[in-house]
Amino acid sequence: MYLSIDTFSDNFGIAVIDEEKVYGYVDYLKPKPFSEILIIEIDNLFKTLQIEKQNIKGVIVNIGLGSNTGLRVGVITAKTISYSLNIPMYTYKTLDVMIHKYRHFCGNVIAAINIGKSRVAYKLKGEEGYNIKTFEDFKEYIQTLENTFVITKNLDLKGSVKLLTSLCIEGGFYCLENKKEENPFFIEPLYHD
Incomplete structure (x- = not known):
């Protein structure tokens, strides 16, 4: 199972997926700041699905374009999860x-x-x-x-x-299908100029 995170816009989204299945997701319109809810929502999703963090074999995140603050929160959270659980990180662009x-x-x-x-x-x-x-x-x-x-x-x-929803599900499948694994130490959000 993989955790997919999308915080590029006002549509917040997280999902637990594998290559062919969605186990569960949270997707709703949320005024920022995502920093106050992201970890809480991930924890709640894991509890709802009765998943232990050790069952996650990778983390997926949208790196942008999008909201600067939202992207930073999502990318930093994904990097932290990847590093702390020693699992691969995958990225996609909006x-x-x-x-x-x-x-x-x-x-x-x-x-x-x-x-x-x-x-x-x-x-x-x-x-x-x-x-x-x-x-x-x-x-x-x-x-x-x-x-x-x-x-x-x-x-x-x-x-x-x-687009009225987050891209956490489509982005997750896209990353797994296209093998978009990245080194978390070199990933930065993609900001427009």
Whole structure:
């Protein structure tokens, strides 16, 4: 079993999964600070599922893009669990998992999140990195693409599918499927500029 943590946005999420199954999860809209509830919620989930920490064989965490404070809390917690239990750590990026969820769509898939100051960070399926544009420039950009599916977080964009939950489950499966193991000593949250 693996513990998956997602604190990139106002949707807090933790899950206990393996390669094919979700044993349990907590996912809800929570105003920050996550630092006050993350360890408590992990402990409560373990108690509910009657899992001992020794049963966890890896920890998975979203490293961003997202809320700076939320990402720091999630990454530091995952690093601490990985180090203290001597288990592997896996990471995923927000935009990658948002796209991965809709990877079978036959056309363009774009994941976009509001990063503040009227700016949008987005990624197009098949591209390596992410881009940043003003919200107005982003709206113009997606109109130039045909057959496009857009997933957004905290953006009011007509015709887009809004992400309303955390990515802890999808991100966990993504990491295990793609073997995204990382050295916890070198992992840092991914902040936008």
